Amino acid sequence: METILSLKDLTKKYGALTAVDKLSFTIEKGNVYGILGPNGSGKSTTLGMVLNVVNKTSGEFAWFNGNTDTHEALKKVGAIIEHPNFYPYMTAAQNLALVCKIKDVPKDKIDEKLEIVGLLDRKDSKFRTFSLGMKQRLAIASALLNDPKILILDEPTNGLDPQGIHQIREIIRKIAAGGTTILLASHLLDEVEKVCSHVVIIRNGKKLYSGPVDAINASHGFFELQAKNMKLLQELLIAHPGIENVSEKENIVTAILKEPMDAETINEYLFEKGLSLSYLVKRKESLEEQFLTLTNQTPSA
Amino acid sequence: MLRLLEIEYHKLRYSRSAKILVFTYFILITFIALIASIEFNLGAINFRVADQGIFNFPYIWHFNSYIAALLKLFLAIVIVSMMSNEYSNRTLKQNLIDGLSKKEFIASKFLTVTVFSLISTLFLFIVSLILGLSFSDFTEASIIFSDMEYMIAYFVKLTGFFAFCMFLGILIKRSAFALGFLFIWWILESIVYGVLKWQIFRDSEIADNIARFFPLESMSNLIKEPFSRLSAVQTAATQLGSEFDKDYGIHWDQLLIVIFWTTIFVFLSYRLLKKRDL
Numbered sequence: 001m002e003t004i005l006s007l008k009d010l011t012k013k014y015g016a017l018t019a020v021d022k023l024s025f026t027i028e029k030g031n032v033y034g035i036l037g038p039n040g041s042g043k044s045t046t047l048g049m050v051l052n053v054v055n056k057t058s059g060e061f062a063w064f065n066g067n068t069d070t071h072e073a074l075k076k077v078g079a080i081i082e083h084p085n086f087y088p089y090m091t092a093a094q095n096l097a098l099v100c101k102i103k104d105v106p107k108d109k110i111d112e113k114l115e116i117v118g119l120l121d122r123k124d125s126k127f128r129t130f131s132l133g134m135k136q137r138l139a140i141a142s143a144l145l146n147d148p149k150i151l152i153l154d155e156p157t158n159g160l161d162p163q164g165i166h167q168i169r170e171i172i173r174k175i176a177a178g179g180t181t182i183l184l185a186s187h188l189l190d191e192v193e194k195v196c197s198h199v200v201i202i203r204n205g206k207k208l209y210s211g212p213v214d215a216i217n218a219s220h221g222f223f224e225l226q227a228k229n230m231k232l233l234q235e236l237l238i239a240h241p242g243i244e245n246v247s248e249k250e251n252i253v254t255a256i257l258k259e260p261m262d263a264e265t266i267n268e269y270l271f272e273k274g275l276s277l278s279y280l281v282k283r284k285e286s287l288e289e290q291f292l293t294l295t296n297q298t299p300s301a
Numbered sequence: 302m303l304r305l306l307e308i309e310y311h312k313l314r315y316s317r318s319a320k321i322l323v324f325t326y327f328i329l330i331t332f333i334a335l336i337a338s339i340e341f342n343l344g345a346i347n348f349r350v351a352d353q354g355i356f357n358f359p360y361i362w363h364f365n366s367y368i369a370a371l372l373k374l375f376l377a378i379v380i381v382s383m384m385s386n387e388y389s390n391r392t393l394k395q396n397l398i399d400g401l402s403k404k405e406f407i408a409s410k411f412l413t414v415t416v417f418s419l420i421s422t423l424f425l426f427i428v429s430l431i432l433g434l435s436f437s438d439f440t441e442a443s444i445i446f447s448d449m450e451y452m453i454a455y456f457v458k459l460t461g462f463f464a465f466c467m468f469l470g471i472l473i474k475r476s477a478f479a480l481g482f483l484f485i486w487w488i489l490e491s492i493v494y495g496v497l498k499w500q501i502f503r504d505s506e507i508a509d510n511i512a513r514f515f516p517l518e519s520m521s522n523l524i525k526e527p528f529s530r531l532s533a534v535q536t537a538a539t540q541l542g543s544e545f546d547k548d549y550g551i552h553w554d555q556l557l558i559v560i561f562w563t564t565i566f567v568f569l570s571y572r573l574l575k576k577r578d579l
Contacts (some may be wrong), residue, residue, distance in 0.1 A: 051398045055578055071405070085392050086392065
């Protein structure tokens, strides 16, 4: 798999305050990632560091396996941070033309991208006349101008009305469906749930979890298992009535539970069927609980 | 390099206030020509400024570069605001995210500053040439193109001053405060000079020798006031029994000091931008 971005022990200190604490994760091509954490948890600082606007204190990050300079790499990235920032005295099209010049890409995609975000009819209006929702959509159009390898969105729906939120999510979904890798920072659980396939949860600058979103959704927890005969293991798990979903990644089988079950039970069950495990861990709802304390939300499901 | 200039040109060309200020600046330079039409009628004596030799080659290079340099404040406003607006609109952040490096950002701004100075110098050259050809008593090519170092000094002076403005724009991030700071800096230099001159090193040249290394003072020292060099003034002074013994020339060491400051300001701007979190 192609690695787009990797972080290793990335740290940012503002004086005595540690905003990002030894954060490590990897973004692979083709997935939709969410960075989830409450306000002030270090999401924007992390993105700021990889986007060349915040100086890191220590640690490393590398774009595209580290073969290019950060600012050259950023030409292949589309990113929006917090507020849409444009020149207020320029029209939408003029602003996008400037971005084309900075990114060194031809200008012929401006209309196409404005069409995607539904702003084509306003292309000649000055940026300062735009509503927040329109500004945010223009920012997305601008981030798409170079057909980026990865689209980075920081709180894209923050401060928007429900209709605006819906529009932005629709746009993101459309882009994701087209195969673009997306990294979405948000403090909203349901936003990440609805849009992302993978999630990194951080609090106080520390990583609490990273992995697939499905795994967190499991309301009865899940097992992580490993055995010599992985194929048999999966077959046996699928056959078990108490297990809802079985998936394998990096040689570890994840079994999401339909009903409460102890680790002993599944171990006995598998042993009876003649399979001995080399690895078994039960993860309970702890992640969801963490999720809730993080976001102060009640589960929507 | 052309890409960087294009980026900056794109930012400026749509800004109405920048356009108005730049336009006003160049109009005002041409207004130097209006001095020619100043006439006094003191009873029987008809006094016409243009006839006093201010448009004679090569003196005109000195006179016009001095007068035109006074107008640089108009461009200074454009430069300070083109820096600080990048902060207040947060577009600097977006520029960097879009893939401009910090070095490129400073380079694009400094290139613009240089181009502004260059255009102003060329413009002044043309205006002076036309004025001189219309009013000068001497129009031989060898005389016309003597004292060209005033044009070089004008260019260096403008570039230095604008580099200072650029640095202040980045340092202070608000255009009004940056311009205010420029003014305060000028007062500070005057106070320090005054203290040196009248308190510490009385009756000696040491104060002047120190002050010529101050940024603003070094720039204003490049082209000295041209009025006392006028033949009419010189004659009057001789009659009154005092004599001007002043060196009006452009000095290479003085040019070097300004170039040194220009480098420092560009470097400091870069350092500041590099160290700052946006």
